[in-house]
Amino acid sequence: MAKTVEGLYYSESHEWVKVEGNVAVIGITDFAQHAMGDLSYVDMPEVDDEFEAGEEFGAVESVKAASDLFCPVSGTVVEINEELEDAPELLNQDAFANWIMKVEMSDPSELEGLMDAAAYEAMCANE
Amino acid sequence: MEDNLLKTCLYDKHVALGALMSPFGGFIMPIQYTSITDEHNAVRHRAGMFDVSHMGEIFVSGPDAEKFVNHIFTNNVTGIPDGKILYGMMLYPNGTVVDDLLVYKEFEPGKYLLVVNASNIAKDYEWICAQKDGFDVEVDNASDTWGEIALQGPEAEKFAVDTLGLEPAAGLGFYTYYEAEWKGTRMIVSRTGYTGEDGFEIYCSHEAVNEIWDILLAAGVAPCGLGCRDTLRFEAGLPLYGHELSDEITPLEAGLGMFAKIKEKDFIGRDALAAQKEAGLTRKIVGIELQDKAIPRAGYPVEVDGVQVGVVTTGYRSISTDRSVCVAMVDKAYTELGTQVEIRIRKKVFPGIVTKKRFYETNYKK
Known part of the structure; x- marks a missing residue:
């Protein structure tokens, strides 16, 4: 069973957002990394x-396929996680500890359109 | 849609093993059991097994069988010894490919087994039957009654001999087979495969396939899905119908001219190939290696100075070499080794260099 983390926002396209002031820290969920399998490349912004x-805003690629990433x-973009360029497998090891990019939000009210952990889990259960 | 998909005789075992199942060639097939990377490495370094029961088995027999097979097949079966296997293609009159296949010369006069791609079984059978006017031959599509396991990897021989008790397998040369039996039913064991490693393909009854699968699994042979079957064949420079070969591609364009004996004999499509060779190719399949880690995928454009000069047919981050590589159909002017090209991956272009289309040194036992 894929795990989630409380206190984060989740998108329908399986990105998570952690809010730090006016900055959104963005990554992919454990459900997403599990569905993709071994990741071999992250196309970074x-x-x-x-x-x-x-x-x-980019893509994650497994052996078999590329999967687009969507900005929630x-x-x-104020910072990208350069570690992922050489070690995409970090996302498989811990999808929540390894963020992809940090974005200075222009409209934080958009966060209200995202899901909480419980709603995201319910969505995944139906996929 | 899944209701219309066929299941191989090992379907229940794949599901019980927790395989990720997906449609392929009209069948619901295992893509991976644990991970494509682990399964790929098992075949490269130890031994893995694939359920390839979806492949088609079409038997051709009769007084004109040799003449007929030579008529529809690009390679030359004239006088080949019993137990010999040839790779080649069936072509349309315009030289493009109906299918690529293996032809087994059986141990009886005038008998051949044609092993064809799952996705093309019905089309091939119809095509073959439509060509047999004037030939005294019988064509039998026995695909539904045969199962097949591919046992592949440097330890494949050890498992074939020690675990399955197939002693004669050790003496087989590359692309030959022998007639075996499994509890009284017919079994064909050939030294062939689709991975670039040594190994065997074992054709037998559904019941025997199930027994052999269980025995190999218990002995520690890794079950491997179609995911790594594709990464393995790709690294070894082997074509996949629908990608490097199709009804829009000729064997010459695919770089497989050595399997089309246009100087030795006549066959359907021969004149078109001879004419294409005479006129010169306008495009060809090549390998391309990227400097970057971005991964080229089938369908991505190959460009030079912003102009499209080709298209990727298969691409991966190669598991064995850890490089981003692909094969692509490219305009002839850009096919020389070392030519600099670019591949468009989503919004960016990445520089690449034309290479040979085999990215991994194969380890066949001759």
Whole structure:
């Protein structure tokens, strides 16, 4: 059973968001890494990239397939997790401890459109 | 949709092992049991087994069998010894590919076994039957009654001999087979495979396949899904119908001209290949290696100076070499080794270099 972490926001496309002030720390969920299998590449965004909520910002790739990543909130990338460039398997080892990017939010009210852990778990149970 | 999918005789065992099941070639097949990477490495370094019971078995027999097989098959079966196996293709008159297949010369005069791709069984059978006017042959599609296990890897011979008791397997040369029996039913054991490693393909009854699977599993042979079957064959430079071969690609374009004997004999599609060779190819399958870690996938464009010059047919982060590599159909002008090209992956382009289409040194036992 894939795990979730309380206190985070979750998107329908299996990203998680941890809020630190006005910054959204974004990663993929344990459910997502499990569904993808062994990850071999993370297509990272670049610092200063701007994304709208729901816009594609990169991809994670397993042996078999690429899976697009979607930005849960609008904003500007302020930091990326460069560790993942050489070690994408960190996402398989712990999807919540290894974030992908940090985004300075332009409209934090968008967080209200995301799910909490319980709602996300319920959604995954139906997939 | 899944209701229409066929199941192999090992379906229940795959499900019990917790395999990830997915449609392939009209069948519901195991993609992986644990992880594609682990299963891939099991075959490269130890031994793995695949349920390939979805493959098709079509028997051709009769007084004109040799002549007929030569008519529909690109390789030359004239006078090949009993127990010999040849790889080749069946072509349409325009030189594109109906299917790629193995032809087994049986130990009886005028008898051949054609092993074809699962996704093409019905099409192939119909095609073969449509060509037999004027030939005294019988064509029998026995795909539903045969099961098949591929036992592959450097330890495959050890498991075949010590675990299954198939002593004669040790003496088989590459691309030959022998007639065996499993509890009184017919069994074909060939030194063939689709992984780039030594190994065997074992054809037998559904009941025998189930028994052999259990025995190998208990002996520690890793069950392997179609996920790693594809990464293994890809690294070894072996084509997959629908990717490197299709009804829009000729064997010459696929770099498989050595299996089409246009100088030795006539066959359906021969004249088209001869004409293509005379005129010169306009495109060809090549390997491409990227410097970056981004992964090229089937369908991604190959570009030079922003202009598309080809398309990726299969690509992976190679498990054995840890490099991002692909095979691609590329305009002839860009097929020389060392040519610099770019591959468009989502929004970015990544530089790559044209290489040979085999990325892994194969370990066949001759």
